[in-house]
Amino acid sequence: MKIENLIKEKNCTIVDVRTHEEFMGGHVADSINIPLAELQERMEEIENLKSPLILCCASGNRSGQAQHYLSQKGIDCYNGGSWLDVNYYQSRTN
Template identity: 40%
Template sequence: MGFFSFLFGNKANKIKDFTDRDAIILDVRSKAEYDSGAIPGSKHIPLQQVQAKINQIKAWKKPVITCCASGMRSGSAASILRSNGIEVTNGGGWQSLYKKL
């Protein structure tokens, strides 16, 4: 196990664990970005609306993998969800996440 995987965990393994447990992919990009290409079956809630939709997200009763264009917004969304008791991991950029799925 490398030093960084020891510190931060292996993202690919975590994503596999989440997908094995039927996780929801939550894309937090803008509507225009999402409409230009997205992971099939993903849910779309722009980052600015995540806090307001916490109850809706909790109702999914599933772990969540957040994604965006680069991983910055999805990291912010993951923090919001985590602070509200939702099991979440930041999947990073949607294109690289899609390749891991």
């Protein structure tokens, strides 16, 4: 399923893997912030989120790293790329 459809149907959780400071500077509505550096220590929280996860960051690089790591842990997730792209898809659902 395409990422846009998952977001449109509100059938996912959007996780922003940027730093807390970057997140506070702007983020996708209803997204949650779990910085890339905190993924390992927050696995229990991540496992309890509504899946699949749509991961985003500034450019798609960190979310790609997060997607690779979480996929290896059995988490259903997708690299959404830039949070601005994910925000655009989210804005079209209203």
